[in-house]
Amino acid sequence: MNTQDILQSIAAVQVSILRHEPDIEALDRAIGDGDHFINVRRGCEVMAELSPSLQGLTPADALNRIGMKLLSTIGGASGPLISSFFLSMAATLKGAAEPDRRQFAAAFVAGVDAIKSRGKADLGEKTMLDTLIPVARLLVRLNEEGASLADLCVAAKQEATQGMLATRDMVATKGRAHFLGERAIGHIDPGSKSCEVAIHAVCDLMTH
Ligand code: ADP
Ligand code: MG
Ligand code: MG
Numbered sequence: 001m002n003t004q005d006i007l008q009s010i011a012a013v014q015v016s017i018l019r020h021e022p023d024i025e026a027l028d029r030a031i032g033d034g035d036h037f038i039n040v041r042r043g044c045e046v047m048a049e050l051s052p053s054l055q056g057l058t059p060a061d062a063l064n065r066i067g068m069k070l071l072s073t074i075g076g077a078s079g080p081l082i083s084s085f086f087l088s089m090a091a092t093l094k095g096a097a098e099p100d101r102r103q104f105a106a107a108f109v110a111g112v113d114a115i116k117s118r119g120k121a122d123l124g125e126k127t128m129l130d131t132l133i134p135v136a137r138l139l140v141r142l143n144e145e146g147a148s149l150a151d152l153c154v155a156a157k158q159e160a161t162q163g164m165l166a167t168r169d170m171v172a173t174k175g176r177a178h179f180l181g182e183r184a185i186g187h188i189d190p191g192s193k194s195c196e197v198a199i200h201a202v203c204d205l206m207t208h
Contacts (some may be wrong), residue, residue: 001104002097003062007051009202010066014044016201017194024197027190031177036190039076046073058097077175078191081128086115101113101149105139112136119174124208126184127190131163153203164188164196171177201204 004162017024017040028036050069067086070079092107093099099107112132116122123133139157142152167189172178177189 001059001099001101003054003059004127005020005021005206006059007054009205010044010051012201013198014048014207016197017041017044020193020197024180024190026186028195031172032190032207033176035076035102036078038196039074039078040186040194043070043074044080045071058093059099059170060090061095062090063093069180075139077119078128078193078194084114084118085111101141101152103117105136105143108139109136121174122123124170125174126167126177126189127174128193128195130167130170130189131160131192131195131199134159134163150207153207157203159202160196160199164192167192 001066003193007019017037021037021041024037024040030032046069048065051067054065057065063086067083067088067090070086071083073079074082077173089107092110095102099144112129115129115132119127119129121127121129135156139152141154147155164186168187169185170189171182172180172184172189175188175189175191177184
């Protein structure tokens, strides 16, 4: 995974997020304040604007610049959480010019851990972490088992979708939806959906 792969991933995520506007919008309107799509779209735009200036940087430096920029530009609960994901990935990849799959998986795990500690949340709280944590665990396990990139991507997409769908039956204990109590049951968490969309986009890019 080099910087070019990261920049292509950003572009692919942006296309996919825009394509899923209706679903993501509707979810945050149902159990949030309706701005999650706008926040995520803004994040994608910021990354796309930044992209040309990231060419030639190491993956760590590129991810660090992205994280810093997102921190100052996207609002909501999700902004600082996603920023901490990128900043922590950057810190983990420091010194690796072209990180291999194992290093990338370790960085992804560190990014997800950063979201957990910043949001003081864990699995089962009806947040983006219900998509991200299972995928992080899967990446580590499949890399240890020596899975092919194609198998890994197929499995990661399935895991992301399963994690996202599982939020439907959960009561939220973090984020705005927790004010709704049991009324949030039956609705998928918007952050878990946008993360699922992003993971699918990156996996499709990696295997096309
Ligand atoms: P806001 O809720 O401030 O309007 P967004 O709508 O952009 O921000 O993002 C909402 C999403 O953020 C939720 O759907 C959930 O996935 C995620 N989220 C909220 N609080 C937390 C938290 N403490 N930890 C992890 N994710 C969270
Ligand atoms: Mg919102
Ligand atoms: Mg908001």
